Amino acid sequence: MKHTETELLELKKAISDMWSLVHSQLEKAKTSLLTGDEELARVVMSREKRVNAFELKIDSDCENYIALYSPVAIDLRFVLSVLKINKTLERIGDFADGIARFVLETDGHNQHLQLLKELKIEDMFDCVLEMLEKDKLALEEENTAMAGVVFTIDNKVDDCYSDAILVLAKHITAHPEDVLYSLNVVTLLRKIERIGDHCNNIMEELVFYLDAKVLKHQKTAQDKDTE
Incomplete structure (x- = not known):
């Protein structure tokens, strides 16, 4: 095996390990939010430094590979x-770190766990976690056949977000004393919805790498065509 191929495999393993760490962070953030587990929230926050260190290392490895080997075609896309x-x-x-901070810093969080159930936040979390898993599988198998599934799940996340906002609006009307907490929940919901968008973006990058197709902005253009 060529040295360049070995380094590409090492890059692939590094990004896979980063993926697993972030997935674990997101799962822990979900559990801490839905159960009010402050200790678990602290674990998420303490491991955020590992995520940042991983990012810097992978960035450096990618830049060094480009500088040393001037890759072309599929290697460059990778x-x-x-x-x-x-x-x-x-x-x-x-975002996982931000969710953990919400658990620790938002007054009265443990008194509102039932509200989070009514908002079906767990369903939103399960969707984005599934998207992240399918993205990772697409990289490992070098197969973008699941792209359509990921994009469909993202639409479900958007629908869950819209439904949750409506439920939250009704809750504020019935319980005006909860308005401050509810506004914080809106920010929380937005974080989860954005995670779905990011998972979408990851799949688009995988399609670019594996199929040499650029999907970025295509959805927006299609939406405009239907207006």
Whole structure:
């Protein structure tokens, strides 16, 4: 095996390990939010530094590979995609950290766990976690056949977000004393919805790497065509 091929495999393993870490962070953030487990929230926050360190290391490895080997075609697409996916995973890690901070810093959180159930936040979390898993599987198997599934799940996340906002609006009307907490929940819901968008972006990068197709902005253009 050529030295360049070995380094590409090492890059692939590194981004896969980063993926697993971020997925674990997101799962822990979900559990801490839905159960009010403050200790678990602290674990998420303490591991955020590992996510950041991973990102810097992978960025450096990608830049060094490009500088040393001047890759072309699929190898270049792979390295460019890893750079973008790496940054996206770091952003998802930031959102997991933000959710953990919500658990620790939002007054009265443990008194509102039932409200979170009514908002079906767990369903939103399960959707984005599934998207992240399918993205990772697409990279490992070098197969973008699941792209359509990921994009469909993202639409479900958007629908869950819209439904949750409506439920929250009714809750504020019935319980005006909860308005401050509810506004914080809106920010929380937005974080989860954005994670879905980021998972979408990851799949788009994988399609670029594996199929040499650019999907970015296509959905927006299609939406405009239907207006």
